[in-house]
Amino acid sequence: MSNHDHIASHDAHAHGEGMDKKRIWSVFFVLLALTALEFLIALGFVHHWGILQKGTLVNVIYIILTLVKAFYIIAFFMHLKFEKSSFIVCCSVGFILIVYFIILMLIEGGFLHGAMNHQPIFPH
Numbered sequence: 001m002s003n004h005d006h007i008a009s010h011d012a013h014a015h016g017e018g019m020d021k022k023r024i025w026s027v028f029f030v031l032l033a034l035t036a037l038e039f040l041i042a043l044g045f046v047h048h049w050g051i052l053q054k055g056t057l058v059n060v061i062y063i064i065l066t067l068v069k070a071f072y073i074i075a076f077f078m079h080l081k082f083e084k085s086s087f088i089v090c091c092s093v094g095f096i097l098i099v100y101f102i103i104l105m106l107i108e109g110g111f112l113h114g115a116m117n118h119q120p121i122f123p124h
Helices: 002-016 021-048 056-077 085-118
Strands: none
Touching: 021 056
């Protein structure tokens, strides 16, 4: 009976360190602020005021903001922040490899696109 009480108290403690209402609302407002910043950049700085031009800089800003939002969603709402560090490293390595393979495929696709335009398969 004592072992069962110890396990139950350990489970209650493990779930108690997770998300409370205050943290949920703080993460919500961080995500809201990041989304508002993305809209401000897209609608204000790029289209309305013309401060930024569409291009690489704006795309890099969007990618960074999206990765920060993805971190918050994964860390807090998927509870990865409260897991063991080895599990976090395992998931991170998998994510980095997927991004690496996507980048390699985009580079290879760009090369093939250029090669196919200069040397068509069926010449006229």
